[in-house]
Amino acid sequence: MLPKSGLLAPLIHRDFRFLLTSNFLWWQARWMELIVNGWLALEMTDSPWMVALIGFFRSVPTLFVGVFAGPIIDRFGRRAFSLFAQTVALVVTCVVVVLLWLDWLGYWQLAGASLLIGSVWGVDWASRRSLIPDLVGKELSVEAMLLENFVQNLSSIVGPLLSGTFLALFGGMGGYTLIALVSGLALAALLGLSKQPIPKSAMPDGSPPLQRIAAGLQYIRLNQLLIGVMAVTCIMNFLPFPYDSMLPVFARDVLNQGPLGLGILGAASGVGAGIGLFVVNRIRHLFGIQWIFALGSAFFCLALLFFSLSTNFYLSLVLLAVAGVGRVCFAVMQTSIILLTASDEMRSRVMGSLTLFIGAGPFGRLQIGALAENLGASLAVGMQSGVAIILICLMLVWLPGYRQAMVRA
Numbered sequence: 001m002l003p004k005s006g007l008l009a010p011l012i013h014r015d016f017r018f019l020l021t022s023n024f025l026w027w028q029a030r031w032m033e034l035i036v037n038g039w040l041a042l043e044m045t046d047s048p049w050m051v052a053l054i055g056f057f058r059s060v061p062t063l064f065v066g067v068f069a070g071p072i073i074d075r076f077g078r079r080a081f082s083l084f085a086q087t088v089a090l091v092v093t094c095v096v097v098v099l100l101w102l103d104w105l106g107y108w109q110l111a112g113a114s115l116l117i118g119s120v121w122g123v124d125w126a127s128r129r130s131l132i133p134d135l136v137g138k139e140l141s142v143e144a145m146l147l148e149n150f151v152q153n154l155s156s157i158v159g160p161l162l163s164g165t166f167l168a169l170f171g172g173m174g175g176y177t178l179i180a181l182v183s184g185l186a187l188a189a190l191l192g193l194s195k196q197p198i199p200k201s202a203m204p205d206g207s208p209p210l211q212r213i214a215a216g217l218q219y220i221r222l223n224q225l226l227i228g229v230m231a232v233t234c235i236m237n238f239l240p241f242p243y244d245s246m247l248p249v250f251a252r253d254v255l256n257q258g259p260l261g262l263g264i265l266g267a268a269s270g271v272g273a274g275i276g277l278f279v280v281n282r283i284r285h286l287f288g289i290q291w292i293f294a295l296g297s298a299f300f301c302l303a304l305l306f307f308s309l310s311t312n313f314y315l316s317l318v319l320l321a322v323a324g325v326g327r328v329c330f331a332v333m334q335t336s337i338i339l340l341t342a343s344d345e346m347r348s349r350v351m352g353s354l355t356l357f358i359g360a361g362p363f364g365r366l367q368i369g370a371l372a373e374n375l376g377a378s379l380a381v382g383m384q385s386g387v388a389i390i391l392i393c394l395m396l397v398w399l400p401g402y403r404q405a406m407v408r409a
Contacts, residue, residue, distance in 0.1 A: 044107045132144045149328055163179070216346065225401060226341065232334075272321035
């Protein structure tokens with residue numbers, strides 16, 4: 001018997017259980033892509049820049065497509081678009097498997113596949129998260145986000161470990177076959193959602209898409225709390241988060257590891273994030289969640305700065321696990337602040353606008369790739385992490401409305 005209050009309360013809702021299962025597999029496929037694509041690109045080119053470029057192609061559509069997420073979701077419905085996006089991802093992944101089987105996969109085919117999947121992923125991310133209050137109610141949104149982040153972090157452990165193992169045993173063909181299988185299961189779980197109508201508060205208002213996007217940005221501009229969320233999101237995606245595209249370079253060239261070691265490195269942050277979820281759940285009633293968001297983000301950057309200085313594999317694992325605690329503070333509270341403060345009719349638009357700031361990530365990947373190519377991966381990651389800490393502190397100084405907001409979860 002599931003409780004009607006507390007952390008597990010959202011699980012009483014059947015549709016949320018299906019969404020949570022799909023999200024677990026969806027995130028797992030994402031982490032597998034990161035490991036497999038990065039390793040294949042490094043083997044094909046032997047260039048940190050070209051490895052970062054694969055990450056750029058996977059994430060750059062978020063900037064150009066994600067900004068239209070709000071109008072797209074409002075027009076077609078959250079469930080319908082997520083089903084479409086998951087189907088596209090599965091088809092593209094299966095095409096890559098066939099190309100690998102025929103030995104026809106080259107670097108640019110891999111880049112094209114990443115671009116296609118990224119083009120639907122940015123909207124799908126906003127769609128899945130905007131759907132949560134519809135399934136559990138606004139009063140359980142933070143608990144639902146904690147559970148969603150729990151399965152996300154569990155997938156960030158399982159995904160890299162499995163993909164690293166399959167890469168080591170069966171090569172790229174095995175890695176991508178596994179991604180296709182997981183993507184297919186994610187689609188099957190999503191099909192279990194009931195065919196709910198689009199909530200009336202989210203129905204299109206008849207205005208042109210660009211006008212609705214502008215309205216979402218104007219709504220954010222009038223709220224310093226939301227401005228702070230967008231600023232930190234931009235900082236984190238541009239500076240520290242692109243470190244993950246350099247993990248293949250760290251594994252092979254800094255820590256002398258193969259595909260399995262890369263998989264373990266990829267899983268370390270997820271282990272720490274799992275611990276971080278319990279920390280966040282204990283402190284979220286004690287502090288304003290905007291402080292957990294900002295200081296947790298800075299803590300992530302600090303741990304990553306120390307990681308960039310390490311040449312010992314086991315110490316690097318510990319530091320990435322510590323960084324994971326900060327990462328979960330960012331991930332849980334970023335969406336929770338929006339779900340708790342944005343009105344129902346503006347929720348999809350604010351989530352769509354958020355993808356615009358997440359869109360700084362592709363350019364961060366290009367920057368870190370260029371720095372790594374010329375200065376080395378360690379110095380590149382260290383520089384970007386240090387600058388991020390400074391910028392987060394400046395945000396807290398410049399936005400008194402962010403500091404003074406009274407937001408409890």
